[in-house]
């Protein structure tokens with residue numbers, strides 16, 4: 104997969120070259136381009152923003168600068184454009200799975216009060232565009248959202264995780280939160296690991312984990328349980 108990020112703070116994206124994502128780059132599974140939006144400014148002040156029509160606080164990012172930037176970064180190609188914004192559709196594990204199928208993603212990071220809407224509307228005539236939010240809170244800009252989205256997507260690419268089975272057990276992959284995990288020692292600060300996990304009874308372990316996931320989801324995310332289709336519950340689940 105190729106990922107390009109356009110931002111006025113390229114150094115904000117340096118964590119993308121660390122740890123798991125850095126390894127994905129080294130292995131050739133991820134190609135990453137980070138571009139400074141100011142490259143496409145055209146005045147001595149390198150202005151990227153201006154005051155909003157209609158008044159109000161904050162500044163809006165200028166369409167001419169973004170238009171040139173997207174024309175050059177997307178030249179001769181049709182990537183999927185992702186615009187992080189608190190006004191976007193919610194980013195979910197399902198969307199991560201969908202984005203992981205793409206050959207190329209381009210992220211347009213807005214700051215201030217956002218990007219002139221015509222940039223997004225114009226780009227949408229040439230490529231698929233998604234305005235995406237990572238949650239119901241407001242960040243200063245899209246950069247941290249890009250870190251979040253890229254990490255969630257790239258870990259799903261074949262060959263990135265050591266053990267491909269590990270994302271089959273992720274929270275959300277079955278619509279539930281993942282339950283607790285334990286490792287050695289068997290007793291730590293007077294707390295013992297649940298006996299069932301050391302029983303060797305694989306059916307009992309699977310049942311226990313399923314119950315823990317259901318219970319945790321019930322307490323922390325009742326909205327997820329509500330959204331679960333009946334077909335996602337087995338007859339043993341219903342006893343809870």
Ligand code: 6GU
Pocket residue numbers: 186187188189191235236237238239240241242243244245248
């Ligand atoms: Cl994607 N951007 C910004 N600036 N704030 C956010 C967000 C995105 N998602 C939640 N808050």
